[in-house]
Amino acid sequence: MLECDEGRGYCVLKSDCQVRVFRLRINACATYKEVCCPKESTTVEQIGMTNDILPAATPTPFATTGKPLEEIPSTSEPELPTTVISDLDDIIDQNGNRTEGQEYDTQSFQTPDGGILSPSSPVSPTTMDTTPSPDAGSNNMLVLKPSISSALFSYTECGQRTANGIAERPLNVLDRTEYGEIPWMVAIFAMPQKRYCCNGALISERAVLTTAYCIVLCDRAKDQLRVRLGEWDLNASIEPLAPVDYGVQRVHKHADFRFNSMINNIAILELTAHVTYGPTIQPVCLPLAEYSVRNTENILVTGWGATVQPVEAQSAGSNILKTVLLHSINRATCQKDLRNRHQPVNYRLDESFVCASTQLDERPCSGDAGAPAVIEVPRSDDRYYIHGLVSWGYGCYQNNTVHTVLTNVAHFRNWIDKTLKKIK
Numbered sequence: 001m002l003e004c005d006e007g008r009g010y011c012v013l014k015s016d017c018q019v020r021v022f023r024l025r026i027n028a029c030a031t032y033k034e035v036c037c038p039k040e041s042t043t044v045e046q047i048g049m050t051n052d053i054l055p056a057a058t059p060t061p062f063a064t065t066g067k068p069l070e071e072i073p074s075t076s077e078p079e080l081p082t083t084v085i086s087d088l089d090d091i092i093d094q095n096g097n098r099t100e101g102q103e104y105d106t107q108s109f110q111t112p113d114g115g116i117l118s119p120s121s122p123v124s125p126t127t128m129d130t131t132p133s134p135d136a137g138s139n140n141m142l143v144l145k146p147s148i149s150s151a152l153f154s155y156t157e158c159g160q161r162t163a164n165g166i167a168e169r170p171l172n173v174l175d176r177t178e179y180g181e182i183p184w185m186v187a188i189f190a191m192p193q194k195r196y197c198c199n200g201a202l203i204s205e206r207a208v209l210t211t212a213y214c215i216v217l218c219d220r221a222k223d224q225l226r227v228r229l230g231e232w233d234l235n236a237s238i239e240p241l242a243p244v245d246y247g248v249q250r251v252h253k254h255a256d257f258r259f260n261s262m263i264n265n266i267a268i269l270e271l272t273a274h275v276t277y278g279p280t281i282q283p284v285c286l287p288l289a290e291y292s293v294r295n296t297e298n299i300l301v302t303g304w305g306a307t308v309q310p311v312e313a314q315s316a317g318s319n320i321l322k323t324v325l326l327h328s329i330n331r332a333t334c335q336k337d338l339r340n341r342h343q344p345v346n347y348r349l350d351e352s353f354v355c356a357s358t359q360l361d362e363r364p365c366s367g368d369a370g371a372p373a374v375i376e377v378p379r380s381d382d383r384y385y386i387h388g389l390v391s392w393g394y395g396c397y398q399n400n401t402v403h404t405v406l407t408n409v410a411h412f413r414n415w416i417d418k419t420l421k422k423i424k
Helices: 044-048 211-217 331-344 409-422
Strands: 009-013 036-038 185-190 195-204 207-211 225-229 246-254 267-271 298-303 320-327 353-358 373-377 384-392 403-410
Touching: 044 373, 185 207, 185 211, 195 353, 195 373, 195 384, 195 409, 207 384, 207 409, 211 246, 211 384, 225 267, 267 409, 298 384, 331 353, 353 384, 384 409, 403 409
Parallel strands: none
Antiparallel strands: 009 036, 185 195, 185 225, 195 207, 207 267, 225 246, 246 267, 298 320, 298 373, 320 353, 353 403, 373 384, 384 403
C-alpha cells in the first residue's frame, strides 16, 4: 500500500475511504482516481480490494492588503503582519448606507500587541506597495484545452470543481489553484481606488455570499463596490477568458451582525445584472439539511490573502488564487481550546461559527476575509458546497493556536433563502 501525506494516509479509490477527501497534487498518488485517505478511515478489507492501484494566537478579523484593480469593462483577521485595518464606528446597513452608533458586543478582539481593540481604538488602514510582484509559477502563456469554449459552454449544476483546471498546461504549484479550477470564486474591490478588499462566493445569477466584516473592510457604499468573477491572477492583464466585473445594487447584511465578536458575520451582495455562466464563472452549491460534516473532514479554502512564510520573508499576498487545506474539528473540542486561550473569560463559541484547523503549513491569513470554505457534496465527484466563510483566527505566523473560525453557512440557510427570494 502506498503511503501519502507524510505517512498519515494510504492512496486508495475514493469509494474505499470512509471520509470524503480531496485529490491533491502533493499526495502524488499513482492515478487520478486515487485519493489520500487517512489510515484510520481505511479498513484492511477495503485495502485488500485495491491491489490494482499500487504504484510501480490572538484573534483578529481577517483584513486585506489592498491590491489594485485592473481596468475591465463592467457589465452594469488573524494577526496582521503590520497593522490592523481601521475599525469603523459606523456600519453599512442592508441598503448599502452608512449608519452610526453601532451597538458593539461586550467581547472585544485583541490587537497583535495584546491590547484590546475597541471601536475607538486609533488604528490606521493597512497599506501596501501596489507594484505587481512575481508569484510562484505565474504563467502568462495560458492556453485553454481544445474542448473549452465559452460559446460551447453549457451549465449543468452548481459546485463543479475542475481539479486540473481548464488550461492545456497545468500550473502544478503547491498551494495554488489551477486556472478555472474554482469557478465560484469572487474578488471584491473598493472604488474608485480599485482596491482589492476581500472575497466572496457566487451562489446565484444575482448574488454573492460574503461576510459582513468584508463590507466593513471595503468601507464603501454599495455603488462603490465592484465584484469580479472569473479572476485567477490579480496581476495578469490578460487571461484566456476575461474576468467580468459587476456592480452592487444592494448590500444585504445580517441585521444582528456584531462587529467586535464577529457573531452573525454574513452578507449577500445583490448584483446589478444577471451573471452569464461560463467555464470560469459558475455558482457554488449551498448546504442541504441532510449534509453532515464529520470530524476531521477536509475543507478547501481559496483566497488571495497573504501566505505563510518565514517571518523574514512574510508574504504581502498571493497574486494567483491560493488554496488552503483545513479539516473540521468538533465544536466541543474547539470551544475548549478557545476557552483555554481566552482565560479567564468563559468563552462560548457562538452557533454562527464553525471551526477548522490547519492540515499543512498554509492557513487563512490577512487578505482572506470572506473567503469560501467548501466541502465535497456527499456521493458526488468533484462537486462542492459552501460550508463556511473565513471570519477570524489567531495569526498565520504563529503555531500556538491553529484554529480558523468560519461563519457557519448552514446555520444561516433560512436567512440566505429569504434574502435570495428578495432578489429578482
